[in-house]
Amino acid sequence: MPIYEFRCPSSHLHELNLPMQTEARSAPCPECGADAARLISSPRLSRLGTPQAELIGSTEASAHAPAVVDHVPGAGARRPTPVTSDPRHARLPRP
Template structure:
């Protein structure tokens, strides 16, 4: 749910969380009740820390990919046989 910013002349900025597109152009200030017009700001969406960390990692890897010293280890044990698609069962096999 996005945060919308409003500015009251007496009390300063007021942040209000509303559904997307449901914010009115003018809001009554919760402190003094005066009209507070909506300010145009960059989008601010509330997200949990794990999601923000994932976005930050993806953003940084775009220009600075992580450097690895070796390929990832192979899993121990035999590899499972691939699952055959029943739609291709009637096709000739080499």
């Protein structure tokens, strides 16, 4: 069930879980009892739990606090030369 937001003339904001087929454009305010109008709001996509939603969330989180890098990736990290004991490799040309 979707969550609908309502706001009364006194600016009290509240949410209601209503079926999608409900055409209620207003609901009583739980704080003051006045007739509250339904608001148009964005869907809560970040609560989906899908890999795409998690990626969006992690991207937004890293935008204002990026990870600090203390060295250039790959610089100074040389791969060790592999050592082989195969006698056929001894006959190969050397650079």
